[in-house]
Amino acid sequence: MQELVWDIALLVIAAIAAIFLTVAVRAKQLIDPDRIHAFTYGFRAKAFAALVIVGIAVAVITLRQLPYVKSSAVPVSQVVNASGFQWYWDLDRASAVAGQPVEFRVTGGDVTHGFGIYDDSGRLLAQTQAMPNYTNRLLYTFDTPGTYRILCLEYCGIAHHGMVSEFEVTAP
Amino acid sequence: MLSYRSLVAAGLLLIAAVPPLAWWWEASLVRHMLMQIPMLVLAGFLLGTLVAPSPDLGVREERAGGIAAVLLATFCVTFWMIPRWLDAAVASHRVDAIKIMTLVLLAGLPLAWGWPRLGPVARGFVWVQAISMAIVLGLLYLTFPNRLCNSYLVNEQAILGIAMLGIAGFLGLAGAVPVLFGANNGSPAPRHPGARVDP
Amino acid sequence: MVAENPRVFTIDEAGRRIVAANLVVAGAVLLAMMLLGLTMRLGQSGWLEVPPARFYQIMTVHGTGMIGIAALGGITVMWYFLSQYVRLSTHILTANLLLFLIGVVIILTADFIGGFAAGWTILFPLPTHGAVWPAEAAFWHLLGLMLVGAGLLLVALDFGRALIARYGSLGRSHGWPQLFGLSNDPLPPPTVIAGTMVTIVTTLTVIGGASIMVPMMINALNPAFTINPLLAKNVIYFFGHSLANVTIYMAVVVIYELLPLFAGRPYKASRIFVAGWTGSTIMVLIIFPHHLFMDFAMPQWASGMAQVLSFTNSFPAMLVTGFGALALVHRSGIQWSLVSGLLFLSLFGWLAGIVPAVIDATIVVNSVMHNTLWVPGHFHFYMLLGVIPMILAFMLYLTRDRLGRSPEKDSDMWALIVYLGAGLGFVLVFLYSGRHSVPRRWAVHWPEWMVYDRFASVFAALVILAAAFFIVRFLIGLRHFLSGR
Numbered sequence: 001m002q003e004l005v006w007d008i009a010l011l012v013i014a015a016i017a018a019i020f021l022t023v024a025v026r027a028k029q030l031i032d033p034d035r036i037h038a039f040t041y042g043f044r045a046k047a048f049a050a051l052v053i054v055g056i057a058v059a060v061i062t063l064r065q066l067p068y069v070k071s072s073a074v075p076v077s078q079v080v081n082a083s084g085f086q087w088y089w090d091l092d093r094a095s096a097v098a099g100q101p102v103e104f105r106v107t108g109g110d111v112t113h114g115f116g117i118y119d120d121s122g123r124l125l126a127q128t129q130a131m132p133n134y135t136n137r138l139l140y141t142f143d144t145p146g147t148y149r150i151l152c153l154e155y156c157g158i159a160h161h162g163m164v165s166e167f168e169v170t171a172p
Numbered sequence: 173m174l175s176y177r178s179l180v181a182a183g184l185l186l187i188a189a190v191p192p193l194a195w196w197w198e199a200s201l202v203r204h205m206l207m208q209i210p211m212l213v214l215a216g217f218l219l220g221t222l223v224a225p226s227p228d229l230g231v232r233e234e235r236a237g238g239i240a241a242v243l244l245a246t247f248c249v250t251f252w253m254i255p256r257w258l259d260a261a262v263a264s265h266r267v268d269a270i271k272i273m274t275l276v277l278l279a280g281l282p283l284a285w286g287w288p289r290l291g292p293v294a295r296g297f298v299w300v301q302a303i304s305m306a307i308v309l310g311l312l313y314l315t316f317p318n319r320l321c322n323s324y325l326v327n328e329q330a331i332l333g334i335a336m337l338g339i340a341g342f343l344g345l346a347g348a349v350p351v352l353f354g355a356n357n358g359s360p361a362p363r364h365p366g367a368r369v370d371p
Numbered sequence: 372m373v374a375e376n377p378r379v380f381t382i383d384e385a386g387r388r389i390v391a392a393n394l395v396v397a398g399a400v401l402l403a404m405m406l407l408g409l410t411m412r413l414g415q416s417g418w419l420e421v422p423p424a425r426f427y428q429i430m431t432v433h434g435t436g437m438i439g440i441a442a443l444g445g446i447t448v449m450w451y452f453l454s455q456y457v458r459l460s461t462h463i464l465t466a467n468l469l470l471f472l473i474g475v476v477i478i479l480t481a482d483f484i485g486g487f488a489a490g491w492t493i494l495f496p497l498p499t500h501g502a503v504w505p506a507e508a509a510f511w512h513l514l515g516l517m518l519v520g521a522g523l524l525l526v527a528l529d530f531g532r533a534l535i536a537r538y539g540s541l542g543r544s545h546g547w548p549q550l551f552g553l554s555n556d557p558l559p560p561p562t563v564i565a566g567t568m569v570t571i572v573t574t575l576t577v578i579g580g581a582s583i584m585v586p587m588m589i590n591a592l593n594p595a596f597t598i599n600p601l602l603a604k605n606v607i608y609f610f611g612h613s614l615a616n617v618t619i620y621m622a623v624v625v626i627y628e629l630l631p632l633f634a635g636r637p638y639k640a641s642r643i644f645v646a647g648w649t650g651s652t653i654m655v656l657i658i659f660p661h662h663l664f665m666d667f668a669m670p671q672w673a674s675g676m677a678q679v680l681s682f683t684n685s686f687p688a689m690l691v692t693g694f695g696a697l698a699l700v701h702r703s704g705i706q707w708s709l710v711s712g713l714l715f716l717s718l719f720g721w722l723a724g725i726v727p728a729v730i731d732a733t734i735v736v737n738s739v740m741h742n743t744l745w746v747p748g749h750f751h752f753y754m755l756l757g758v759i760p761m762i763l764a765f766m767l768y769l770t771r772d773r774l775g776r777s778p779e780k781d782s783d784m785w786a787l788i789v790y791l792g793a794g795l796g797f798v799l800v801f802l803y804s805g806r807h808s809v810p811r812r813w814a815v816h817w818p819e820w821m822v823y824d825r826f827a828s829v830f831a832a833l834v835i836l837a838a839a840f841f842i843v844r845f846l847i848g849l850r851h852f853l854s855g856r
């Protein structure tokens with residue numbers, strides 16, 4: 001996901017930069033304002049249509065795979081209760097089996113924290129907020145065994161960067 | 173002089189401030205905050221419109237006086253919104269008498285004198301503050317888990333909270349509609365752009 | 372009604388003085404905050420020892436101060452151009468500056484001496500539960516914010532008063548009768564339409580801000596009073612999102628007003644323009660739930676709506692302002708100068724900065740990008756390369772470069788190139804770090820991330836040099852502006 005997102009962002013930014021460069025470079029080739037008007041505004045209608053179509057397509061695709069767990073979702077055998085405190089994680093179990101979904105029930109004990117699951121290469125896999133008074137259910141299935149880490153992803157005070165816990169995933 | 177307004181003011185005072193009825197209003201948090209107090213302020217306001225001289229907006233001091241008067245009224249009303257003082261008014265008749273007098277004389281009356289003396293920016297400022305104060309009170313009453321006032325129950329607090337948010341919404345709409353859709357025709361462009369005015 | 376852009380802008384003596392004072396303060400604070408930003412980057416890169424408590428104080432001051440000067444500079448730009456069409460008050464603008472300065476002093480004291488470090492977003496309950504700073508520090512920081520907000524509110528109300536006096540209502544100055552076909556009068560000028568939007572959004576923003584800060588201040592004084600954290604977060608992001616965004620809608624009028632002068636073509640409002648700005652007025656105020664995608668307790672409709680609206684919110688910027696301005700410049704024979712160059716650059720920064728923002732406003736992406744450095748990446752993009760160049764262009768226009776008639780020096784062009792190049796490098800490093808999941812707001816970075824931080828530090832230093840160059844130029848030229856030459 002991260003690679004894809006970065007590539008798309010870079011591509012679109014580059015396209016915008018190219019348009020700006022073209023306009024800047026060709027600025028001195030004078031043309032009658034009325035002609036430019038007709039040309040650009042016809043183009044704008046097309047750009048609008050294109051944006052709408054792309055937007056709808058992206059929305060339809062992406063809105064179908066939301067990370068929110070409904071209460072009636074598949075029964076999960078592995079449940080981890082996690083609470084964030086200034087400045088440590090309190091997990092009632094620190095391991096799970098790969099290949100089967102794990103439900104993290106995440107809350108905050110004092111202020112709001114952020115529960116971010118990282119793999120051992122330092123890639124963020126999933127996250128949810130750890131807010132007092134609320135328990136957020138995050139469903140995640142680990143594909144490969146290994147040592148994962150829970151990092152705090154919501155600023156929670158001056159040792160925020162120290163809130164790291166390990167989470168073991170074993171082979172089934 | 174017995175005008176329409178003075179009759180209404182007297183009627184309001186009679187209903188809101190004279191004992192057996194006054195205690196009935198005060199028996200419920202919602203009635204106390206949202207009916208009795210507004211009636212008292214309104215009575216003072218109506219009386220004020222009878223006695224206040226019409227403003228001379230050309231005079232700077234008049235505007236400053238207007239701001240001071242409205243500030244006084246704001247402080248007075250805010251004071252009586254604090255749960256501790258509401259409680260005190262319910263517990264002691266003497267405090268209650270002070271509450272009634274100050275709301276009429278130090279809130280309603282100065283408001284009638286001060287409001288017409290405010291420029292549009294100051295009015296807008298007061299209006300906006302009123303909206304956010306209503307939201308603040310609404311949030312506090314709505315989410316405070318324990319009893320704020322000893323004299324009232326928790327469930328009444330929640331009703332009051334919702335009512336406060338409703339008042340905020342009403343104030344917002346009442347302000348927004350004339351501002352967005354008001355029907356005056358405007359005035360010509362300034363002849364000297366960038367010139368200074370005194371709002 | 373005035374339909375075309377004025378060729379010459381006029382301003383009286385008192386107006387000149389307060390506009391200059393605002394810009395001097397904005398420029399000075401900008402540089403100071405940039406240096407604090409560099410300090411953070413140096414700390415993360417391991418090149419400089421910054422104790423975490425100090426880092427987070429700096430982070431709080433930097434974020435708050437930057438948003439503050441973006442608003443101060445933006446509202447000054449808006450005031451100057453709007454005063455060409457309606458009568459505005461210099462007293463109010465002065466009051467705003469005083470409130471701003473008092474607020475800044477209080478905030479600096481609360482943060483650097485009081486130790487307050489809850490970040491610029493003051494997410495409840497952290498401000499009053501910082502564990503290491505006293506609740507009074509939170510009280511004072513919030514009070515400082517309230518003063519700054521009160522100043523902005525006064526200016527917005529003065530805009531509203533003046534617009535209503537001139538056009539009859541904000542609906543009319545927004546161009547709504549024409550939009551809905553109820554009137555055939557010429558549309559108000561672009562700046563008036565934008566000014567109306569800014570008036571509405573700023574007022575509502577301050578209402579939202581006060582509504583959440585006062586309860587938090589009460590909570591600081593009496594911890595028994597609490598607020599529901601999710602409700603608080605909604606109101607905070609209503610306020611924070613709207614405030615950070617409205618700064619660009621304030622500053623963007625510099626493009627509407629100055630670019631036509633350089634390009635030699637008029638910039639007129641159209642019904643599409645009105646529709647775009649009306650869309651912005653509404654969408655800016657309701658898309659804030661995209662900051663709460665990772666709060667699974669939010670209603671799903673709110674998250675879904677926020678994602679869709681975050682997409683559409685980019686349309687007005689891209690298709691109305693962006694397109695309009697590019698069409699204005701396209702093959703116009705525009706005179707390139709420091710000012711027109713900065714304007715063009717700022718337009719690019721705004722539009723390109725929308726891209727990573729929109730991407731992150733997609734819920735599935737947000738799951739792996741939220742609160743990584745991708746987020747500072749996107750907002751530094753449109754702040755550092757959008758809002759700030761707009762304000763800088765305005766400063767330089769006032770003080771020296773009237774239509775590029777004063778000869779450009781090579782050093783000017785170099786400064787522009789360095790600002791653009793290093794600025795782009797700086798924000799791309801943030802985005803690239805986000806791609807590698809580096810968390811946001813971490814005082815201490817892991818060794819494998821430090822290489823990014825070092826590149827960013829170098830870019831940041833270069834950006835600061837270029838910005839300092841522009842601001843010194845502005846200060847040197849200030850005499851001419853003040854003398855009303």
Ligand code: HEM
Pocket residue numbers: 405406407408409411412430431433434435437438441489490491492747751754755758759810811812813831834835
């Ligand atoms: C040379 C220019 C700048 C540098 C070096 C810089 C650096 C930084 C750094 C290192 C952070 C913290 C990143 C993290 O979360 O780890 C940050 C945060 C931030 N910056 Fe900047 N910045 C610069 C310009 C700006 C500008 C122009 C603005 C806005 C007008 C701005 C607004 C902010 C805000 C709002 C935050 C978030 C603060 C928070 O998390 O509470 N910055 N900046």
Ligand SMILES: [Cu+2]
Pocket residue numbers: 084085087112113114152153154155156160163
């Ligand atoms: Cu934490």
Ligand SMILES: [Cu+2]
Pocket residue numbers: 113114152153154155156157160161163
């Ligand atoms: Cu944290």
